[in-house]
Amino acid sequence: MTSLFDLEIIARMVQLKHPLYRSSMLFPEEKSYAPGDVSPLAQDIFDLMLKGSKKAKSLRTEGGVAFAQYHDQSRQLYQALEPYARVSGFR
């Protein structure tokens, strides 16, 4: 899966400085860093991509938000959003 590596090239090309990006889990900024190296989390994602989406589906949380730390917060919010949404079934 080359897309994430390509995005890394772009992020470096445009000199994105976001601290959460520069030191993030996806593209670690380490001394031993070599272009294309990724963290264990990113590697997990790549593995899932290669193996198929079955396990990836289990990683999704409500509202299409993938990260666990948003889960509780997002569940409450999406309940509050329900009366305003123009489409149902997107969770």
Next chain:
Amino acid sequence: MLAALADDFRGAIKRFDPLNTTFRSDWSTDTIEKVRLRRALDLNAGVSLQSGQPEMRINLGLYLALQDALLDAFCVRGFFVSRTAQTDRPNAYGVLSVGAPSDTRYHDYSEINDLDGDPLARALTRAMPLQPIRLAQADMLLFFALRWVWFHEQAHWILGHLDYLSAKNRLAKTGLKEAELFSNHSEGAETYGEAYCFELQADALATQCLVAETLGLPPADISTPIYEYQLAIETSGTSGTFAPPPNTRSTRFRICLMAAGLCALLFELRRERSGLTSKTHPPPTARIINIALTALST
């Protein structure tokens, strides 16, 4: 020349359906019909309510920034086709540099307005080194990146974000903008959490729409740049890893991830350079992983 570029931009957007016909029939939902293409040269897009009706706004600067970043990135030998070392990237191939190297590149081209004569012509200071096949790849990604932004803005409306904030009297007059503060009440963790979730949710729906639509596009549909890319492959006789065929699911999947991720990165860059690396939007890594996982499960 700037006017010609604006016409190109307008032409590209005009080709868009508000939503794929399948989605519309499945969801029976209203979409944003009013779209304003602004001549502003900073990278931005957004949605707002005007007299209760939704309006989408997209800046010309978004078009320029996407084009600039893509053309520059495609100077990297292995970009889009393989993992590549960063050292492969020749530094001298700027495509849309405006004057001296600037901190505003890739997110704000307002300097063009300060140039005399034919401003954009003067802005194009260097020759374009790309092969036709690479230009076709860049054009294709530009199309899908714009399409993703379009879906993302539609998603804010479809998912009820505007109405929710409006009901709580927290919707700024300017609405939701991708490169600015989220609402007129952006203090407190709760509101930040809303902003995070809104953006991630809109990213997810936009990605679902883009993946579903893109995977279903027939290669012979001349209304899409996939067809033009296919023609470029046949004309150039290029094949294999240098020109992945656009009729495979893996190539189209890669296109979707690239298009969505590129937008997330450039919007972050705009916020960062505007001093708005605030808590109003999720970090780009969160957005990219969210986009990737959503695409996988679509």
